Amino acid sequence: MPKRLVFVCSSILVLALAAACGGGGNDTSGLPPAPAGGAPGGATFDMATATGTVSGKIAFEGTPPPAARIQMSADPYCAMSATPETSVSEEVKVSDGGLENVIVYVKTAPAGLTFATPAAPIVIDQKGCHYSPHVFTMMVRQPLEVRNSDMTLHNIHVWAETNTPVNIGQAVQGMKNNINLDKEEVPLPIRCDVHRWMNSFAGVFSHPFHTVSGAGGAYSLKLPPGTYEIVAWHEKYGMKTQMVTVAGSETKDLGFSFSAAAAAD
Amino acid sequence: MSRHFLEGGSIGLHRFALFTSFCTAFLIFVGGLVTSTESGLAVPDWPLSYGMFFPPMVGGIFYEHGHRMVAAFVGFLTVILTIWTCATEKRAWVRRLSVAAFFAVLTQGILGGLTVIYLLPTAISMTHACLAQTFFCLVVSLALFTSPGWKNGLPSVTDKSAGIGLPALCGLTTAAIYLQLILGALMRHTDSGLAIPDFPLAFGRIIPPFNSPNIAIHFAHRLGATIVTGTIIWTFSRIAREFKSYRMLFRPALTMFALVVVQLTLGALTVLTAKSVVPTTAHVATGAVILGTSVVLTLRAFGMSGHEWKPGRARQSGI
Numbered sequence: 001m002p003k004r005l006v007f008v009c010s011s012i013l014v015l016a017l018a019a020a021c022g023g024g025g026n027d028t029s030g031l032p033p034a035p036a037g038g039a040p041g042g043a044t045f046d047m048a049t050a051t052g053t054v055s056g057k058i059a060f061e062g063t064p065p066p067a068a069r070i071q072m073s074a075d076p077y078c079a080m081s082a083t084p085e086t087s088v089s090e091e092v093k094v095s096d097g098g099l100e101n102v103i104v105y106v107k108t109a110p111a112g113l114t115f116a117t118p119a120a121p122i123v124i125d126q127k128g129c130h131y132s133p134h135v136f137t138m139m140v141r142q143p144l145e146v147r148n149s150d151m152t153l154h155n156i157h158v159w160a161e162t163n164t165p166v167n168i169g170q171a172v173q174g175m176k177n178n179i180n181l182d183k184e185e186v187p188l189p190i191r192c193d194v195h196r197w198m199n200s201f202a203g204v205f206s207h208p209f210h211t212v213s214g215a216g217g218a219y220s221l222k223l224p225p226g227t228y229e230i231v232a233w234h235e236k237y238g239m240k241t242q243m244v245t246v247a248g249s250e251t252k253d254l255g256f257s258f259s260a261a262a263a264a265d
Numbered sequence: 266m267s268r269h270f271l272e273g274g275s276i277g278l279h280r281f282a283l284f285t286s287f288c289t290a291f292l293i294f295v296g297g298l299v300t301s302t303e304s305g306l307a308v309p310d311w312p313l314s315y316g317m318f319f320p321p322m323v324g325g326i327f328y329e330h331g332h333r334m335v336a337a338f339v340g341f342l343t344v345i346l347t348i349w350t351c352a353t354e355k356r357a358w359v360r361r362l363s364v365a366a367f368f369a370v371l372t373q374g375i376l377g378g379l380t381v382i383y384l385l386p387t388a389i390s391m392t393h394a395c396l397a398q399t400f401f402c403l404v405v406s407l408a409l410f411t412s413p414g415w416k417n418g419l420p421s422v423t424d425k426s427a428g429i430g431l432p433a434l435c436g437l438t439t440a441a442i443y444l445q446l447i448l449g450a451l452m453r454h455t456d457s458g459l460a461i462p463d464f465p466l467a468f469g470r471i472i473p474p475f476n477s478p479n480i481a482i483h484f485a486h487r488l489g490a491t492i493v494t495g496t497i498i499w500t501f502s503r504i505a506r507e508f509k510s511y512r513m514l515f516r517p518a519l520t521m522f523a524l525v526v527v528q529l530t531l532g533a534l535t536v537l538t539a540k541s542v543v544p545t546t547a548h549v550a551t552g553a554v555i556l557g558t559s560v561v562l563t564l565r566a567f568g569m570s571g572h573e574w575k576p577g578r579a580r581q582s583g584i
Contacts, residue, residue, distance in 0.1 A: 074323060074324040074325075074327070075323035075324050076323070077323070078323075078324075152321070152323060153315055153320065153321065153323075153326070155306065155307060155308070155309045157306055157309075157384075165384050167306050167309040167384055168309060169308070169309040169310055169315045169316075171315035171316060171317070171320065192324075193303065193304055193305070193306045193307035193324075193325045193329075194307045194323065194324035194325045194326055195324045195325075196302075196303065196324070196325065
């Protein structure tokens with residue numbers, strides 16, 4: 001055999017082995033959470049002093065679009081385990097004239113305060129090829145635990161722009177991974193590239209003044225006295241803001257309104 | 266079969282190179298499917314898939330892991346092609362070309378892995394897309410250089426027209442197509458495919474408002490399509506007028522002309538169907554086939570230039 005043939009064969013073998021030895025993961029499990037968020041060096045805020053309340057309804061004007069049916073045939077397990085709740089899109093969920101899954105938050109927290117990061121993890125579960133919850137809020141460096149309760153595999157793709165993007169595979173039922181998000185980001189889309197209909201949105205904040213509208217579009221925020229810019233964000237209908245001032249332990253009613261017509265424009 | 270041909274390798278090698286070329290074109294189609302279905306990150310690890318050699322082929326995994334399997338097969342074919350060429354081919358430059366193809370496919374595999382690990386960074390994804398086309402050109406060239414038509418000696422033609430010579434014109438067309446494919450890759454990997462939502466106009470105008478880089482990229486691709494179509498028509502009309510009796514020039518020129526009509530239709534359909542998977546993917550694959558055809562035409566035009574015209578040999582040496 002000519003020398004050059006031996007050389008070519010050996011080179012191919014060595015390079016192929018070198019190529020196969022690459023790879024790596026981006027699982028961020030095990031990262032320690034920071035003790036607090038907010039402005040560094042300030043006094044730690046006590047939520048008991050948040051005596052004011054801003055609450056209201058996220059109203060939906062017009063006829064809500066019909067919930068799109070999700071085609072799950074790409075994965076027989078998903079098709080088999082679909083329920084009436086999981087087999088329709090949660091993009092626009094309206095009940096009692098109110099829009100659910102709207103992230104409501106204070107745009108800028110009171111200056112000079114630091115906020116304790118909750119130790120309890122936010123859990124997002126993949127069950128029936130569906131993210132639960134669909135929309136959630138959390139604080140920076142609060143543990144975010146992603147579970148796979150399905151007998152199929154999922155990837156958790158955090159489409160972060162401010163935080164570090166993450167893409168983790170969960171091949172086996174029961175797998176759990178922790179994801180570290182250490183910067184404010186709203187919205188933070190999370191999606192499964194295996195099952196394209198699976199998506200979720202997070203709001204990550206350096207303060208605790210945030211929530212997600214529930215049944216009937218209702219929401220409530222506990223706030224310390226002050227003047228705030230309140231933001232309401234929805235995945236389809238975008239963002240709206242309003243100013244509000246709360247004094248002492250008063251409760252202010254602050255409604256937002258989104259309309260089907262606005263989205264169509 | 267001439268002695269010269271026997272000295273330079275076998276018909277088997279040529280057929281194998283042709284087979285590798287077809288498989289590579291199919292691989293580009295499958296790679297296009299991955300981006301069209303946005304499944305590039307459905308398998309988050311590399312070189313394994315979910316820690317396995319063969320994960321369940323569900324959802325986006327079907328496209329991404331399918332692409333990896335076809336790529337591995339093409340890589341395997343390229344290894345055999347390289348070994349076979351190095352073992353049997355007398356021409357050193359052809360041997361070197363096969364080694365270049367091997368390193369190209371190896372680099373391509375590593376780039377594919379890196380684009381997954383680093384979550385589809387535009388620079389790596391674009392390089393991956395452009396190297397795919399380059400590798401395809403390499404294997405198509407190998408198929409051509411190992412063909413009986415090439416090894417028996419190409420007929421010589423005398424270019425009688427003034428101005429740009431046929432080899433230069435074909436080379437210009439190939440360069441224009443390659444640049445257009447780079448623009449296409451940039452458009453796909455910057456998600457600019459629908460930055461201009463209407464066709465044939467752009468926002469109802471001939472020149473769109475350049476409000477974003479995505480619009481500029483998309484418009485540059487449309488402008489590129491016009492230039493490529495122009496160079497292809499120029500090349501085809503020149504060959505049809507002056508070299509129609511040379512089948513080995515006329516056939517690829519006609520094929521390229523027909524394909525560019527298909528390609529323009531697919532490009533329009535990609536916009537009008539809001540990047541529906543089938544036309545979008547077919548647009549990618551057809552672009553590669555046009556490039557491969559243009560490479561064959563260009564190499565033949567160069568190979569036939571500067572010699573006396575021998576019509577008798579032209580008719581017997583097509584592949």
